[in-house]
Amino acid sequence: MTPSAAVTAPKPAGPLREIRGPSAYGGGPRRFLNLTWMIASTEFRLSYFGSALGYLWSLMRPLLFFGVLYLVFSQVLRFGGGIKAYPVLLLLNIVLFSFFSEATQASVTSVINRENLVRKMHFPRMVIPLATVLTGILNLALNLVAVVVFMLLYGLPVRWTWLLLPLIIVPLIMLTAGVAMLLSSLYVRFRDVAPIWSVVVQLLFYASPVLYVATTITHLGNRVVEQILLSSPLAVLLEQARRWIVDPTAPGAIESTGGWELFLIPVAAFVAVCALGLWVFNREAPRIAELL
Amino acid sequence: MNEGNATVEIAGVHKTFRIPKQHVHTLKERALHPFRRTEFIGLEALRDISFQIGAGEFFGIVGRNGSGKSTLLKLLAGIYRADGGSIKVAGRLAPFIELGVGFNPDLTAVDNVVLNAVMMGLSPREARARFDDVIAFAELGAFLDMKLKNYSSGMQVRLAFSVMVQADADVLLIDEVLAVGDAAFQQKCFDAFYRLRDEGKTIILVTHDMEIVERFCHRALLLNAGAIEQIGPPGKVSRRYLELNFEHMETELPTGSRATAAKVSDAWVGDEDGRRLDAVSPGERLVLNVELDVRERIETPTLVVWLETREGVRLFFASSLETGPPPDAFEPGERVHLRVRFANALRAGRYYIGASLGRAAPADDIVFYHPHAGDFTVTGDETYGLLMLEHEVELELDRGLERTPR
Numbered sequence: 001m002t003p004s005a006a007v008t009a010p011k012p013a014g015p016l017r018e019i020r021g022p023s024a025y026g027g028g029p030r031r032f033l034n035l036t037w038m039i040a041s042t043e044f045r046l047s048y049f050g051s052a053l054g055y056l057w058s059l060m061r062p063l064l065f066f067g068v069l070y071l072v073f074s075q076v077l078r079f080g081g082g083i084k085a086y087p088v089l090l091l092l093n094i095v096l097f098s099f100f101s102e103a104t105q106a107s108v109t110s111v112i113n114r115e116n117l118v119r120k121m122h123f124p125r126m127v128i129p130l131a132t133v134l135t136g137i138l139n140l141a142l143n144l145v146a147v148v149v150f151m152l153l154y155g156l157p158v159r160w161t162w163l164l165l166p167l168i169i170v171p172l173i174m175l176t177a178g179v180a181m182l183l184s185s186l187y188v189r190f191r192d193v194a195p196i197w198s199v200v201v202q203l204l205f206y207a208s209p210v211l212y213v214a215t216t217i218t219h220l221g222n223r224v225v226e227q228i229l230l231s232s233p234l235a236v237l238l239e240q241a242r243r244w245i246v247d248p249t250a251p252g253a254i255e256s257t258g259g260w261e262l263f264l265i266p267v268a269a270f271v272a273v274c275a276l277g278l279w280v281f282n283r284e285a286p287r288i289a290e291l292l
Numbered sequence: 293m294n295e296g297n298a299t300v301e302i303a304g305v306h307k308t309f310r311i312p313k314q315h316v317h318t319l320k321e322r323a324l325h326p327f328r329r330t331e332f333i334g335l336e337a338l339r340d341i342s343f344q345i346g347a348g349e350f351f352g353i354v355g356r357n358g359s360g361k362s363t364l365l366k367l368l369a370g371i372y373r374a375d376g377g378s379i380k381v382a383g384r385l386a387p388f389i390e391l392g393v394g395f396n397p398d399l400t401a402v403d404n405v406v407l408n409a410v411m412m413g414l415s416p417r418e419a420r421a422r423f424d425d426v427i428a429f430a431e432l433g434a435f436l437d438m439k440l441k442n443y444s445s446g447m448q449v450r451l452a453f454s455v456m457v458q459a460d461a462d463v464l465l466i467d468e469v470l471a472v473g474d475a476a477f478q479q480k481c482f483d484a485f486y487r488l489r490d491e492g493k494t495i496i497l498v499t500h501d502m503e504i505v506e507r508f509c510h511r512a513l514l515l516n517a518g519a520i521e522q523i524g525p526p527g528k529v530s531r532r533y534l535e536l537n538f539e540h541m542e543t544e545l546p547t548g549s550r551a552t553a554a555k556v557s558d559a560w561v562g563d564e565d566g567r568r569l570d571a572v573s574p575g576e577r578l579v580l581n582v583e584l585d586v587r588e589r590i591e592t593p594t595l596v597v598w599l600e601t602r603e604g605v606r607l608f609f610a611s612s613l614e615t616g617p618p619p620d621a622f623e624p625g626e627r628v629h630l631r632v633r634f635a636n637a638l639r640a641g642r643y644y645i646g647a648s649l650g651r652a653a654p655a656d657d658i659v660f661y662h663p664h665a666g667d668f669t670v671t672g673d674e675t676y677g678l679l680m681l682e683h684e685v686e687l688e689l690d691r692g693l694e695r696t697p698r
Contacts, residue, residue: 012298012346012382012383017382019367019370034415034416035410038410042396042399117394117396117411118394121387121408123411190322196319289366
């Protein structure tokens with residue numbers, strides 16, 4: 001057998017392209033979106049179609065959590081009496097906050113969990129944390145259906161401002177994605193990010209107006225602490241959701257942070273988190289496969 | 293090779309891994325020692341690598357463990373980023389690295405195959421259209437809805453290989469696929485290699501198996517300690533590779549080896565005119581040559597040579613005793629050359645030449661032993677069986693027998 005005889009001068013398929021190694025994005029937007037959707041939807045199917053009760057479990061989690069909190073705070077501690085439609089607000093807050101906490105916590109280990117993929121395939125690395133967030137979004141969408149049903153059953157009057165909900169959801173998703181990118185890339189280097197973040201999420205739960213509302217905070221007495229709590233992007237989003245969805249007489253985001261000037265603090269924090277997440281992930285992406 | 297034909301172009305590529313001396317794995321340690329500078333050891337995996345691969349070339353990359361083969365492949369696949377130099381590839385690339393293509397063990401074969409195709413740049417619809425071919429090639433039709441973690445490792449490799457072969461890529465990167473899998477799978481790989489080669493695909497194969505390199509590759513590249521040692525015809529490259537390994541074996545002989553009394557200076561297979569051959573055909577008249585440098589006085593020596601397979605199955609022995617009674621002694625500094633003429637009955641494959649030296653006095657024992665003193669390849673497409681015995685076949689049909697009634 002003379003191997004060289006087999007060469008029949010085939011032409012190269014297309015022009016030479018530079019291979020620059022892995023990156024956060026790149027490889028075309030279509031492929032990026034297809035891939036993110038594929039990973040997120042298979043993940044979503046995997047978590048619900050595997051068990052007998054399927055999706056019901058995903059619905060049960062926030063509902064059970066809501067049930068417990070409602071019993072403890074509203075019935076036992078007699079809390080929330082002065083808040084209009086407190087049960088509805090509580091459920092909405094829990095669903096929104098759960099999306100943030102579950103998506104970010106799942107994203108921490110997301111890159112490491114897909115080590116197999118990262119070490120063997122070339123693809124935009126950002127797909128992984130974003131797909132984790134997208135799985136959370138699918139959950140959130142289904143849970144919001146439950147919230148709407150609950151709102152109608154509760155007898156909340158239908159208002160056109162309900163249509164503004166995407167203006168809450170979209171920034172919430174962006175914030176979650178920013179945190180997800182930051183955490184997933186940091187976790188590759190520092191393995192204690194996971195336990196640290198689970199504590200931080202606990203803290204955020206009580207530091208954000210989930211169980212209470214912005215006006216409750218203003219009873220604290222310490223101006224600085226009040227301002228910090230009210231200026232977190234999460235607090236702003238939850239407060240605005242309350243005004244648009246549950247109670248039009250509630251102060252809303254701008255008023256509760258204390259006016260236009262002070263409202264720039266949460267906006268800046270929001271932009272900073274998103275930018276930091278993007279920057280760190282982008283910086284780490286080319287080397288993730290080597291650090292695994 | 294003409295410039296315009298290049299499908300892969302690598303110019304001046306460097307890659308250094310930074311290995312930290314103490315691994316800081318937690319934020320806690322970072323926070324406790326904020327000013328401690330982490331020291332790194334630079335591990336130079338690849339140095340100044342430049343070469344081109346033409347369209348339709350079957351290109352082998354060989355080298356000892358740690359020579360940088362896999363790093364080079366990962367750079368090509370876009371999994372690592374090069375520190376310097378440029379890598380250019382024309383067309384779509386399908387990698388097969390570390391025995392897989394990145395499957396998720398919790399998903400079924402269906403989901404994995406589609407996901408993988410999307411990862412390589414196909415749309416989900418195109419990916420589903422391709423699915424049947426992949427499964428047919430992998431012969432896994434009965435296990436489609438099983439989660440991949442329930443597959444045997446052989447089945448997983450089969451599926452991964454099938455995904456890569458059916459990806460319709462222009463350039464295939466294949467890392468050590470033949471190290472696993474049973475004979476049937478290996479045969480399937482070989483068939484696929486032949487087919488892809490005939491289709492004009494560019495194939496880059498990383499392997500330790502010189503037999504494969506000589507059988508399939510148009511050209512090969514030998515890496516040694518991160519640099520190009522040799523690039524050229526597979527026969528030449530594989531010879532150099534064996535030399536490199538051989539130098540290595542001087543210090544680290546295979547288990548059971550003894551090397552103080554003598555040293556193999558050469559062991560090879562040649563033709564009857566004394567020409568050295570690396571690849572021979574079945575049926576050829578051959579001469580097995582073993583040359584030993586004697587280092588210690590060996591009384592009443594007997595030199596035994598043999599052929600064995602890669603698996604260590606010994607196929608044939610010949611002894612210096614067949615020439616008559618042993619000489620009184622071999623003295624230090626002498627060179628012994630044993631020739632064994634034989635008609636090659638071996639089928640295609642790679643075979644090793646073993647040699648041992650025994651003595652009758654002062655004690656009856658073996659003073660030198662080396663199972664891999666040399667090796668050679670028998671070429672041919674027929675890989676069934678080990679031996680090609682001289683034979684005749686007769687077929688007789690007896691139609692007179694009664695058939696069993698239904």
